[in-house]
Amino acid sequence: QVQLVESGGGLVQAGDSLRLSCAVSGRTFSSFSMGWFRQAPGKEREFVAAITWNDGRTDYADSVKGRVTVSRDNAKDTVYLQMNSLKPEDTAVYYCAASSSITVRLWSWEYSYWGQGTQVTVSS
DSSP states (O other), X not given: OOEEEEEOOEEEETTOOEEEEEEEESXXXXXXXXXXXXXXXXXXXXXXXXXXXXXXXXXXXXXXXXXXXEEEETXXXXXXXEEOSOOGXXXXXXXXXXXXXXXXXXXXXXXXXXXXXXXXXXXX
């Protein structure tokens, strides 16, 4: 079983930065793909970014490309989402997820394990 615990969310102003963390435990992750998704009120969960544990390949949603960086620290079993130049439309609950795949996965149904989510609110 894999456990994911997100942290780092909060209330910020437009233009500010936040770094979300996802602590992973329970299994070895060398063959996992890790993803970040978000869900705003009244909207469907959407892909934000993903990274592979083994070689660090990444992919990003067009809406965050250039403002967001996903990374992982293998020694700490932690995945990060650095978000810069935040906009009010970035307001959502952000979820960390794990997929048993060595390649980047973009769809929520491809992920088997999910964290509880962390709220990010960006005021204008």
